[in-house]
Amino acid sequence: MRSDKDNLIVNLTFDFAIEIIKCSKILQQSHDYALSNQLLRAGISIGANVREAQNAESKADFIHKMKIAAKEADEVEYYLSLIQHSEDLPTIDLPLAQIQSIIKIISKIISSSKSN
Numbered sequence: 001m002r003s004d005k006d007n008l009i010v011n012l013t014f015d016f017a018i019e020i021i022k023c024s025k026i027l028q029q030s031h032d033y034a035l036s037n038q039l040l041r042a043g044i045s046i047g048a049n050v051r052e053a054q055n056a057e058s059k060a061d062f063i064h065k066m067k068i069a070a071k072e073a074d075e076v077e078y079y080l081s082l083i084q085h086s087e088d089l090p091t092i093d094l095p096l097a098q099i100q101s102i103i104k105i106i107s108k109i110i111s112s113s114k115s116n
């Protein structure tokens with residue numbers, strides 16, 4: 001059985017998904033369903049793709065799944081920035097620092113996987 005206990009990126013993306021669920025609920029309470037759904041979908045997808053990469057069939061498959069996670073992370077960063085700069089949305093404690101850290105780590109994982 002695979003153990004993700006000591007896998008930094010798996011743990012970070014899981015914790016991030018929990019934060020995204022909280023943000024999404026706040027947006028839903030303000031009846032901003034479209035943005036809430038987009039944020040939720042992309043936010044939890046990051047961890048799902050990182051987790052899926054842990055069971056990759058090859059190095060190329062691993063890199064591909066991590067690239068998908070990177071794209072989803074970029075999308076989430078966009079949505080969080082949009083929320084932050086919108087005057088019509090509720091004030092939310094946004095996990096911008098978390099997503100920026102996740103993006104850096106995923107980028108480093110991809111680049112180091114390519115060079116090995």
